[in-house]
Amino acid sequence: MPDRFSLEVNGQAHSVETDAQRPLLDVLREELSLTGTKYGCGEGACGACTVIVDGEATRSCITSIAEVDGRRVETIEGLASGVELHRVQQAFIDQSAMQCGYCVPGQIMNAVALLRTEPQATGEQIVEAMDGNLCRCCNYRNLRAAVEQAAGR
Amino acid sequence: MNDANLELERYELREPQRYEFATDRRVFNATLGAGLMLLLARDNSHAQPGRRQPRRGEPLGDRLHVAEDGIVTVLTSKVEVGQGSRTQITQAAAEELRLPIEKIQLVMADTEQCPDDGGTAGSRTTPSTVPRVRSACAAARERLVELAAATLEVEPGEVQYDRGTFTTAGRTMSLADLVREAEVAESLQAPPNGEAQVRRVSEWQVLGVPTNKVGAEAIVTGQHRYPSDYQLPGMEYGKVLRPPSYGAKLTSIDLEAGQKLEGVTVVRDGDFVGCTAPSSWQAGKAIEALVATAEWETVDHPSSENLFTHLKETAREGGGRRGRRGGGAAGDVDAALESANQSIDSSFEIAYIQHAPMEPRAAVAEWSDGKLTVWTGSQQPSRVEGELRGAFGLRGDGVRVIVPDTGGGFGGKHTGEAAVEAARLAKAAGKPVSLRWTREEEFTWAYFRPAGLIEVKAALDDQGRIVAWDFANYNSGGSALDTPYRVPNKRERVLECDSPLRQGSYRALASTANTFAREVAMDELAELAGVDPLDFRLAHLEEGRLRNVLVAATEKFGWRKRRAEGRNIGLACGTEKGSYVAACVEADVVDGEVQNLLVCQAYECGAIHNPTNLRSQVEGAIVMGLGAALREAMEFSDGQIQNASFYSYEVPRMRDLPEMELVLVNRPDLPSVGAGETPIIAIAPALAGAVYAATGGRSRSMPLKLG
Incomplete structure (x- = not known):
């Protein structure tokens, strides 16, 4: 039987009636039309679906809606304030950190979560934190450069 | 046939999808007679609509x-x-x-x-x-x-x-x-x-x-809509029932098991079974219920364990269309091999790999007044249009295919499976349908870069020059088959084999395999001649663009200095699709793992259009090429892919990023040619040279065996 869940997404309160086990990724995309968060593997192996839940980078494809009941979710759509891009978004443009760009929302959300706890993350910390976000275009040098730029390196 | 068509035929391999709709057979039979069906289907899959004009x-x-x-x-x-x-x-x-x-x-x-x-x-x-x-x-x-x-x-x-x-x-x-x-x-x-x-x-x-990149802001804000992001009013989500193994035939199923679930429409059409529901979660539950009732008749299927034996045993001389082109023939190879004092006889094994684009196949299909519109990720919109016309018997303005900027291709999206499936489901549901393949489906039911077995026999004369070159490629294809080195007696060919997996194009296709085998063989010959691998290549290369990039890469890398210092280095070069690449690599091998990797690559593609993107493409190609050189290989047995997951099929990640130095040679005096593919072909053999220097063991396979 469907249950009702309440969550805050990008500062807005939402109430969703659905199965408790349904992945957050599906709810974001199909119920809230927030398609910026991507499916890449469905098993937490690639990072394309990364969102921030209560400040922590979280793989929304293996997170059930029940797990985020009452919690605060941030997605790529909520990152810029008005027309002003977040510094991580700007760094991704500046460093051409995208080819097809499909992995980019997940990369950016993961980088944002990292830089909130480690604003001046070292190169080593960046590689360690970003290593779980796959880019099949293998644009890793530019991706690393973008996160380094955002970290002020 | 214009020039672009000819090139596509040369460079592409593609197998059609392996299912048919029962209703389509009826339509074809009714309109054309059974005997024409196969011909029509094949023609449609390559259809070029009438709009293509001079x-x-x-x-x-x-x-x-x-x-x-x-x-x-x-x-x-x-x-x-x-x-x-x-x-x-x-x-x-x-x-x-x-x-x-x-x-x-x-x-x-x-x-x-x-x-x-x-x-x-x-x-x-x-x-x-x-x-x-x-x-x-x-x-x-x-x-x-x-x-x-x-x-x-x-x-x-x-x-x-x-x-x-x-x-x-x-x-x-x-x-x-x-x-x-x-x-x-x-x-x-x-x-x-x-x-x-x-x-x-x-x-x-x-x-x-x-x-x-044009459109970068839409990407970093999540506003760009990829094919999997399209949502239409009243749209449902589809799922397709997949066989448990290759070649398995559905013998019985209880459709009611899915149909009885709320909001679900189940579709059966011949071998095809699928469903739609208001959410992909519900559609997934319905497919699970159907899977539980499905019975299948399975067939034997070769495994990756005996892949290369299988290729060799099923090889056919002649090579068909692919075998006839590209390769060279000159002089009397057999006599030259026979009379030479020094020779090599080496076999190379190239595994199947997959493109694994971050966005798996996806399509949204909508029928409106008998007209079909499909948004899908494909490199071939007009061919997908042809596939849809063929599948549904549509003519005239009946089909429109739109490809929004898509999440990766690498030669892996030349087909329209998801488009045809979404359209079939949408037709049955009477609603627009979004079908998004899972990663496991993509790893199993898309196609693969061909595996190959390559046999090289070559010999030196008493001056240390190559006198004979016999190069046979089993299955993987003819791109870059012809050696760019000066050889008086040569024979180069492709043999067609029975491919256990569905195979098709890939970034640079067979030129990676052919360049790997040729360049490793060149290292073996250089060693036999007692000559530095660079000098050996230069001695067999004419003046020109390939030689220029080889010199550019080795100078930037400091080949001779590093060689004198006894470092673990390797190099390779090659040409394909009109551009030229050379790579130098230094690496250590510690506990069976490559470490401290440095790559220096020179690349030349005529007049450079966009230096920013060129750098990005060349770097991406090097790193992607490292994946196939070190780790990637499809494993299959009992008709199933055993590593259909990013946990077990390990693509390159950020920590694999080597130190990279590039020389992008701009030639404003020469026509610009494409740069998305060829920069991938030299990295594997260059790395093989460095691994040989580090371990003393010659690995002749992709991925390399480091032990």
């Missing part, structure tokens, strides 16, 4: 429109899958229209709107589409100047035009003004009068300039 007579209005705000819409059937075509074609149009790139809006890959420039394959966008777009835009610019002159009542020669502004004797008029005051659209309906003057490379202001 470019010379193409009305300029088919290629571009000018709007009242002065924005120019340019159209092409090419797709953007991350290789940079959107930015590049936008630059090309901006260059010839003398406009900043912000004033160009590029519409790509809509079969209803766009002139057919062919599919996106074989690195053809740069040498074939860009010149077409430039030529049309240059002709349009001339036409607009004439129109402005007439409006301003002066001679065309008295009008200066730049950046959207016409000027004559102190008076100015903007492009937007011209659209309001003159019949621009009508004027562009006529084809160009003659060959328009395109800007010389030395005068380029937009091309050749580092340019960031």
Whole structure:
């Protein structure tokens, strides 16, 4: 039987009636039309679906809606304030950190979560934190450069 | 057949999907008779609709429109899958229209709107589409100047035009003004009068300039809609029942098990079973319920354990279309091998690998008044249109395929499986349907880069020169089959084999395998001759572009100094699709793992269009090539892929990033050719050389065996 869940997404309160086990990724995309968060593997192996839940980078494809009941979710759509891009978004443009760009929302959300706890993350910390976000275009040098730029390196 | 068609045929391998709809068989049989069915299906899969016309007579209005705000819409059937075509074609149009790139809006890959420039394959966008777009835009610019002159009542020669502004004797008029005051659209309906003057490379202001990706802001804000992101009013989500193994036939199923679930529509059509539901979660539950009731008859299938034996045993001489081209034949190879004192006889094994684009296959299909519209990720919009026509017996304007900028291709999206499946489900559900393949489906039911067995026999004369070269490629294909080195007696061929897995194109296709085998064999011959691998290659290369990149890479890398220091280094070079690459690698091997990797690569593709994207493509190709060189290989047994997951099929990740130095050789004096593929071909053999230096063991397989 469907249950009702309440969550805050990008500062807005939402109430969703659905199965408790349904992945957050599906709810974001199909119920809230927030398609910026991507499916890449469905098993937490690639990072394309990364969102921030209560400040922590979280793989929304293996997170059930029940797990985020009452919690605060941030997605790529909520990152810029008005027309002003977040510094991580700007760094991704500046460093051409995208080819097809499909992995980019997940990369950016993961980088944002990292830089909130480690604003001046070292190169080593960046590689360690970003290593779980796959880019099949293998644009890793530019991706690393973008996160380094955002970290002020 | 025009030049672009010919190139596609040369460079592509593709197998059709392995299922048929029962209803389609009935339609074909009713309309054409059973005997013609197969022929029709095959023709349709390669259909080129009638819109493809000689470019010379193409009305300029088919290629571009000018709007009242002065924005120019340019159209092409090419797709953007991350290789940079959107930015590049936008630059090309901006260059010839003398406009900043912000004033160009590029519409790509809509079969209803766009002139057919062919599919996106074989690195053809740069040498074939860009010149077409430039030529049309240059002709349009001339036409607009004439129109402005007439409006301003002066001679065309008295009008200066730049950046959207016409000027004559102190008076100015903007492009937007011209659209309001003159019949621009009508004027562009006529084809160009003659060959328009395109800007010389030395005068380029937009091309050749580092340019960031067009549409980057939509990507970093999550606003860009990939095919899997399309949502239509009333749309449902689809899932398809997949067989448990290759070749398995459905013998019984209880459709009611899925049908009884709330909101679910189950579709069965021949071997095809699928369902739709208001959410993908519900559709997934319905498929699980159906899977539990399905019974299958399975068939034997070769395993990856005995893959290379299987290829060898099923090989057929002759090689078909692929085997006949590319390879060279000269002199008497057998006699030369027989009489030589020093020779090698080496076999190379190339595993199946997969493209694994981050966005798996996806399509949204909508039927409206008998007309079918599909948004899907494919490199071949017009071929997908043909597949849909074939599958549903549609004619005329009945099908429209739109390819939104897609999440990766790498040669892996030449087919329209998801489009056909989504359309079948949408037809049954009576609603638009979004079908998004899972990662496991993509790893199992898409296609693979061909595996290959390559046998090289070669011999040296008493001066240490190659005197015989016998090169046989089993299954993996003919790209870069012909050795670029000077050899008096040679034989090069492709043998066709029974491929256990469905196989198709891949970034640079077979040239990676052929370059790997050839370059490792060159290292073996150099060792036999007691000569440095660089000197050995230089001794067998004519003056020219390949030699130039080899010299450029080795100089930048410091090959001779590192060699003298006894470091673990390797090198390789090659050419494919008209561009040239050489790579040098230094690496350590510690506990069976490559460490401290340094790659220095030189690459030359004529006049560079976008240095920013070129660097990104070359670096991406090197790292992607490292994946296939070190880890990637499909494992299969009992008709199942055993590593259909990013946990077990390990693609490169950030920590694999080597230190990279690039030499991007710009040749403004030479035509520009595509750069998305060839930079991938040299890294594996160069790494093999470094691994040999480090371990003393010669690995002749991709991925390399490091133990």
